[in-house]
């Protein structure tokens with residue numbers, strides 16, 4: 001069976017890696033990797049391929065940045081001829097980025113089957129571009145791989161047939177399980193013993209100048225108590241410059257490669273973020289996580305994991321941070337099937353049900 005994987009943005013790479021590896025070990029599969037080029041900087045893309053051991057893409061569509069409509073349309077028109085030429089039996093798409101929905105749309109119209117890895121997640125917030133991508137992709141997909149029980153429930157509620165849904169666990173955690181021992185060999189490189197690790201890139205937090213100023217001001221206050229270590233996403237760096245915000249007293253870093261960032265997470269006293277995946281990684285690592293969002297498509301991280309949603313309420317951020325520093329943070333447990341074997345389960349499903 002010929003499987004074509006579509007990846008495009010940083011959070012796709014760690015989800016695709018274990019699936020590609022599990023399929024590589026089975027002789028019944030042939031694989032093609034297409035990179036859309038949504039993320040193109042070395043430290044947002046190339047270094048992930050190297051560290052995660054993903055084979056170099058067979059095709060790079062080199063779409064680059066743009067508005068959502070432009071980027072999505074560009075991926076679609078460049079991807080269509082690739083599908084027509086390669087004629088895969090099934091196309092696997094990952095997560096919720098623009099590359100995910102664009103590829104799913106192309107395949108549906110060409111009557112090529114689509115499998116969605118990380119299906120069924122819902123924040124319930126349609127102002128979030130990723131929520132639109134999730135809803136559309138899941139309506140189009142023929143095989144839906146969910147990471148947790150809430151994913152199945154959301155899909156059933158939206159009318160997806162139970163026969164298409166396979167709960168396989170969390171593919172991103174496969175990569176974490178595999179590379180955590182490597183990450184723990186990383187040197188501390190002059191980092192303080194106790195620190196708060198911060199990431200921010202959601203448009204709702206960084207595209208509004210008042211909101212971004214307010215969050216960065218709060219981080220300066222946190223910094224007085226606990227050193228803030230902040231690898232800055234390109235979108236956020238652009239906005240900081242555009243809004244003329246002074247960040248002189250914050251320890252800003254370039255975006256980190258996967259293994260280096262995993263080491264930073266594992267050793268952090270607390271992680272403050274608006275990312276999706278980091279809510280899950282901190283739950284697995286049992287590191288307290290404060291999420292600067294009103295909602296999450298990953299409720300299991302707050303229900304059983306270490307995650308606390310603080311919204312955009314910076315007073316709540318400080319209160320929750322104090323609890324953590326007093327040793328009263330959430331301990332959490334690891335959700336079922338977040339065990340490093342999701343890639344193998346996906347390969348099993350493809351072998352048994354899709355062949």
Ligand code: UD1
Pocket residue numbers: 009010011038039040041042044045065066096097098099129130201233234235238275276
């Ligand atoms: C995208 C995903 C988001 C994911 C995030 C992880 C969508 C809708 N959003 O958001 O779900 O959490 O990736 O990083 O797909 N840029 C660079 N270099 C790069 C890539 C981007 O400088 O390699 C800059 C560009 O100026 C671009 C901006 O960052 O305009 C945003 O990139 P884009 O892919 O549009 O969205 P993200 O904010 O990264």
